[in-house]
Amino acid sequence: MAARRESSAAPKTSARKESAEAARERQARPLPQGLDQIIHDRTRLAIVSALAATETLSFTDLRTITGTTDGNLSVHARRLEDAGYLLCEKRFAGRTPRTEYRLSAAGKRAFEKYLDHMDAIIKATRKK
Amino acid sequence: MSRRAGEPAAVSFGEHAEESLHFIRRAMERSSTFTAVPGLGGAGMGVVGLAAAVLAARQGSAQAWLAVWLAAAGAAFAVGITAMWRKAARSGAPIAGPTGRRFATSLGAPLVAGAVLTWGVWMHGDRALIPALWLLLYGTGVLAGGVFSVAAVRLLGVALMALGVAALATPAAWGDVWLGLGFGGLHFGFGLYIARRHGG
Numbered sequence: 001m002a003a004r005r006e007s008s009a010a011p012k013t014s015a016r017k018e019s020a021e022a023a024r025e026r027q028a029r030p031l032p033q034g035l036d037q038i039i040h041d042r043t044r045l046a047i048v049s050a051l052a053a054t055e056t057l058s059f060t061d062l063r064t065i066t067g068t069t070d071g072n073l074s075v076h077a078r079r080l081e082d083a084g085y086l087l088c089e090k091r092f093a094g095r096t097p098r099t100e101y102r103l104s105a106a107g108k109r110a111f112e113k114y115l116d117h118m119d120a121i122i123k124a125t126r127k128k
Numbered sequence: 129m130s131r132r133a134g135e136p137a138a139v140s141f142g143e144h145a146e147e148s149l150h151f152i153r154r155a156m157e158r159s160s161t162f163t164a165v166p167g168l169g170g171a172g173m174g175v176v177g178l179a180a181a182v183l184a185a186r187q188g189s190a191q192a193w194l195a196v197w198l199a200a201a202g203a204a205f206a207v208g209i210t211a212m213w214r215k216a217a218r219s220g221a222p223i224a225g226p227t228g229r230r231f232a233t234s235l236g237a238p239l240v241a242g243a244v245l246t247w248g249v250w251m252h253g254d255r256a257l258i259p260a261l262w263l264l265l266y267g268t269g270v271l272a273g274g275v276f277s278v279a280a281v282r283l284l285g286v287a288l289m290a291l292g293v294a295a296l297a298t299p300a301a302w303g304d305v306w307l308g309l310g311f312g313g314l315h316f317g318f319g320l321y322i323a324r325r326h327g328g
Contacts, residue, residue: 042151049155054163054326061278065159115152118145125142 038083039114043068043076048085048111051103059099077101085110160216161227165277167323169211173204174316181308190255197262197307204311227276235273238265256300263292263310278326284318 039048046066051057057065063073080086085107089100103111166173180200187193216228242265249257271285288310295306 040148045148045151046155049152050159053156053159056325057159057163058279061162065162066155115149118149118152121141121145122149125145 166211170319177311238269259303260295
């Protein structure tokens with residue numbers, strides 16, 4: 001549940017369409033056991049999903065895609081980095097600093113495992 | 129999506145899992161479409177633009193000059209759209225998704241305006257304005273479409289518009305130079321850059 005509480009600052013695009021009531025309801029639900037709580041957070045899930053679809057994204061592009069703020073993206077990207085799911089490369093293009101993100105092998109595996117987990121839950125609930 | 133009291137938690141988990149998969153699909157679609165701008169396709173469009181500039185400069189009549197550029201526009205469009213389609217298909221993203229539609233509308237509106245204005249300017253016999261008009265309106269479209277894509281696309285739009293201004297401020301005889309630099313050089317350079325950063 002602790003990981004859920006961190007997701008109060010949700011991304012603004014697709015999650016932007018989610019009503020505040022729906023977000024509160026989603027956050028109030030219990031988490032299935034064994035679920036990767038690092039990825040499960042909505043902002044981090046948006047980051048990982050966006051990077052799973054393309055090789056590399058700059059901080060600016062990732063911010064636009066996820067529709068989140070600079071601060072929020074930094075915090076959640078750092079959390080993913082600390083978990084070893086995200087690789088961050090900082091460099092300079094002329095005098096402008098650029099930050100590039102991509103998924104690590106562990107991040108790709110964790111994302112696939114998360115998808116499998118979701119798939120298994122759906123199949124299990126449909127059998128009932 | 130609300131769960132009625134008394135229903136097992138598994139039902140809620142199932143709903144939640146489906147909701148999560150929808151969320152993931154939308155995020156992946158957004159990301160794929162966002163980066164679906166053609167890299168090598170853009171470079172290919174640049175090659176077409178450069179060839180057109182060389183060919184058009186050698187034409188003896190205004191009609192032949194216009195025919196070369198219109199044919200080049202058609203060829204470049206085909207190269208670009210095919211490359212975008214293939215790139216989006218490789219990543220499994222629908223190019224006609226919401227982001228793709230917004231990109232197409234933003235790019236398409238100035239292009240339609242450009243086509244109409246080209247006809248109007250041509251009818252008034254003022255061919256000298258055409259290079260600036262094309263570069264400015266195409267740059268506007270690329271800049272507007274770039275709002276839904278990677279930053280390099282917006283930068284390309286600004287650079288094209290700058291060349292449009294240059295075309296207005298310089299003698300009409302330089303028109304093919306600016307068009308070659310814009311539709312050729314800029315497309316080629318930005319195409320290679322995008323291919324390196326975001327794939328072909």
